[in-house]
Amino acid sequence: MTAGLYTEVHGEPGAETVLLSSGLGGSAGYWGPQVPALLEAGYRVITYDQRGTGRSRQALPADYRIEHMADDVIGILDSEGVSRCHVVGHALGGLVGLQLALDQPARISSLALINAWAAPNPHSARCFEARLALLDHVGPRAYVEAQPIFLYPASWAAAHAERVQAEVDHAFEHFPGADTMKARIGALRRFEVSQRLAELSLPVFVSSALDDVLVPATCSGRLSQAIAGSTAHVLPHGGHAHNITAPDAFNESMLAFLRNQR
Template identity: 80%
Template sequence: MTAALHTQVQVKPQSQPGAEVVLLCSGLGGSAGYWGAQLPALLEAGYRVITYDQRGTGRSRQPLPADYRIEHMAEDVLEILRAEDVSRCHFVGHALGGLVGLQLALDQPGRLVSLSLINAWAAPNPHSARCFDARLALLDHAGPRAYVEAQPIFLYPASWAAAQAQRVQEEVEHALEHFPGADIMKARIGALRRFDVSERLAEIDLPVWVSSALDDVLVPATCSERLAKAIAGSLLHLQPHGGHAHNVTAPEAFNEALLGFLTRQIQS
């Protein structure tokens, strides 16, 4: 996998040379645009921020290798770091992106300054499996429109989605317009469903911040609690409300907690 991915590197003009790098890795959708609520806060804090469209998604429309795995996604991150001449970064991953971060922390820990995991998990669980079964059934039997229309149900709290109805519908239409195709989506879901590092979490030896919303309907908050318990020295941040995409629906609280964690790593 050598073709370049669509990558954006942003930094506030007056930032100091050699600014710390934060790489943001999205979830199943794979789009760099997912991080719109975090970019201003990170740039204002002086970080150099890398976002990218993951292989097969958005502006990185490329075939996926056979037996696509989280390891392939981790290798893509390493390619980005090499291309941008970044030796180490703070890695922030949402859901599937968190799995990529866990893989990197296990295989290439020297490339990470810290690891932030948002509504991630170490192993499959029956509730999330049921959700993915339902989403795949929609894709197979009702098509991409139904699959994309159902996405906000899994991402957002009902009250937030109802109050942001126009925004949510615009996201749905954008996702449908840029839908990567059923084969790509099934390969990405297959990769995250096969991921299991539950027996290796004790190997992780770097600063880790675990963030979850208690009302996430896709990934139980207990998955984050187990991560935090198994990774020595990790910090657990629980938000009472916000859903699977709580960094989008409750960005102020999320950004404050994330920046607090990142700042502590620079000061230590």
Template identity: 70%
Template sequence: MYREWHGPEQGPVVLLSSGLGGAAGYWAGQIPALVAAGYRVLAYDQRGTGRSREALPAGYSIAHMAMDVKQLLDAEGVSRCHFIGHALGGLVGLQLALEQPRAVASLVLINAWAAPNPHSARCFEARLALLDHVGAKAYVEAQPIFLYPASWAAAHAERVQAEVDHALAHFPGAETMHARINALRQFDVAAQLGRIEVPTLLSVAKDDALVPYTCSDRLRVGIAGAVQHTLAHGGHAHNVTEAELFNEVLLGFLGR
């Protein structure tokens, strides 16, 4: 898989795992802050997305994605990392912490969840219906509706349009998107959360239109010692829309 390093050659490693889009570029708002704080940052394009266009295996699952991360860490000679995951990327972090606990120094989960919920399922059904019956352009054009608050998207219209254009130009194909969405919809580790013992930060926005903030509440209850930071505003991608505040909380957590 495509991967990129940022920051010093020595120091604690932070691995960044994106959401459904899967691309390393999602973390542009966090990488400079992490590097300035002395972290070695490893970002990657998930299998089947961006510059990692390998075919997905049959029965593709979050467990496959976690295995990809472990193989990536092994290939880069990294035995342990701070794992930061957004949405689907957070699910990968949960799976990795369950299967390879020694590889995870800490978890940061941004608008993640431990089990399916009917609201998110409805959102994904609507997105797949757009993809199947209207096409990739409609699917990609709808993406900002789920990622960003309406006020932020309107105020940053040129940026949002540039993201849409880039996503359409690099669209991985309907079959890949179906497999990735099916993987996250099948994910359920609610009964196993008590096994996760690494320090965990839950970062959540109450106005997330895709994932109910109560999903993070359930993670906090299930993971012993987990701490939660809640924003009233910021949307599903609040590490983008409220990057400065998110980075402050993130670095404070990692520093502890």
């Protein structure tokens, strides 16, 4: 437990640190395919359950924002004695990384963004409205049952049906509550930094999948175009969670990017 949040630290003290920040689910466990690859490459790895989720069940502050989530990361780094690290963020976690890089650039060595965005878009808004309607009118079970539709390509989800159902059951068992989920969705829907991207001067890796049904790949394209010197990584298939569904391709590119920063 670090900075009041459930935190896991893997690897040798003194090694370069990579902090992994998850998407809307907020769980440290999301990064199963990435942690071993990073450890094998010699990095120290920090994962954490975001505030209000998993084993970090603290109440969220009023008017919850991405800035609050970024402050939590700084608290974790301070508690672990990490002055500077690489940040890898998936979706909402990528927004946290962008906020950190803009507001605390001295703490971030590089930033890897997975299916992230700099501004709201109407397609994702429609997806979130549908998910909120399920939550309000049917309940948490329907909300989590729909989650794989937005995360995974249909062919992958069908081929891994037992695994997907186990994830759904776990998500329902540990559902953080409707108020917390609505606050987290509200925070990511209000995020807007498109006019500040030119301020970024650190190395940035932008990874996307063309078949992401939740966040259009064009959002990553806009990030790549607006961030000078960024590295774009585009997969034709893999969905919103392509670091899970296509881990070898993702890990190879992510590690190559990180090696270039040494």
